[in-house]
Amino acid sequence: MSTLLSDLRTAWFSHGRSPRHLGFWALATYRMGRQALDIKHPMLRRAASAAYGVCAFVVDVNSGVELNREARIGADFHLVHGWNIKVHPDCVIGSRVSIMHDVTLGTNMERPGAPSIDDDVFIGAGARVLGGVHIGRGAHIAANSLVINDVPAGATAIGVPARVMLYTGRPPAERRHNDRRRRSAATIGDDQRHGDRRRPRS
Numbered sequence: 001m002s003t004l005l006s007d008l009r010t011a012w013f014s015h016g017r018s019p020r021h022l023g024f025w026a027l028a029t030y031r032m033g034r035q036a037l038d039i040k041h042p043m044l045r046r047a048a049s050a051a052y053g054v055c056a057f058v059v060d061v062n063s064g065v066e067l068n069r070e071a072r073i074g075a076d077f078h079l080v081h082g083w084n085i086k087v088h089p090d091c092v093i094g095s096r097v098s099i100m101h102d103v104t105l106g107t108n109m110e111r112p113g114a115p116s117i118d119d120d121v122f123i124g125a126g127a128r129v130l131g132g133v134h135i136g137r138g139a140h141i142a143a144n145s146l147v148i149n150d151v152p153a154g155a156t157a158i159g160v161p162a163r164v165m166l167y168t169g170r171p172p173a174e175r176r177h178n179d180r181r182r183r184s185a186a187t188i189g190d191d192q193r194h195g196d197r198r199r200p201r202s
């Protein structure tokens with residue numbers, strides 16, 4: 001219970017402490033559903049799972065966000081706009097990952113598996129990450145990209161299908177997009193535009 005409260009508190013602060021932020025409700029529902037899986041008493045587990053089912057339905061209808069509770073999502077997850085986001089149950093997502101709106105992390109019809117995403121990754125609006133691909137720590141996925149191959153740590157993947165650009169600048173840990181003390185959602189694009197240097201992969 002204390003873990004759930006602490007998770008909800010973190011989600012509340014990382015989503016602007018606003019009850020209007022759909023991302024907060026989606027993440028709170030996911031955390032609740034996850035906790036429900038660990039309840040030992042069968043009746044309580046069933047009741048908590050039923051409550052999760054209702055909340056997940058309401059969240060899905062209102063925001064189009066589906067964070068399946070079978071997916072594993074690390075701490076400080078940030079749904080920047082909390083709109084139309086699909087996360088497959090087999091996804092594994094690290095800590096401090098930020099996701100813009102209209103993003104799919106799912107399977108590719110022809111490839112088994114779902115994405116695994118390391119810590120400190122940023123995924124831009126409209127991106128699709130499909131199949132059992134691995135996105136390395138601190139990588140960036142550009143808006144509207146289609147990622148069907150692995151992305152190394154610290155790299156930026158751009159395009160359809162995405163090609164990889166490697167950063168030569170600051171290490172991934174310094175490029176955390178959901179560090180509330182330094183950044184706001186509105187300035188993410190500008191910070192990247194002016195702050196990072198990269199070279200194309202040969």
Ligand SMILES: CC(C)(COP(=O)(O)OP(=O)(O)OC[C@H]1O[C@@H](n2cnc3c(N)ncnc32)[C@H](O)[C@@H]1OP(=O)(O)O)[C@@H](O)C(=O)NCCC(=O)NCCS
Nearest residue numbers: 100124125140141142143144156158159189192193194196
């Ligand atoms: C991927 C991203 C982080 C790269 O930022 P950056 O490192 O500053 O890169 P630049 O803007 O300098 O662009 C580098 C190159 O990639 C291209 N590029 C950047 N983003 C692209 C995208 N989404 N699709 C296609 N090409 C893109 C640029 O045209 C440029 O090409 P060039 O070298 O031939 O001129 C950024 O472009 C992005 O997509 N951010 C997502 C922002 C978002 O989702 N905003 C939603 C707000 S609601």
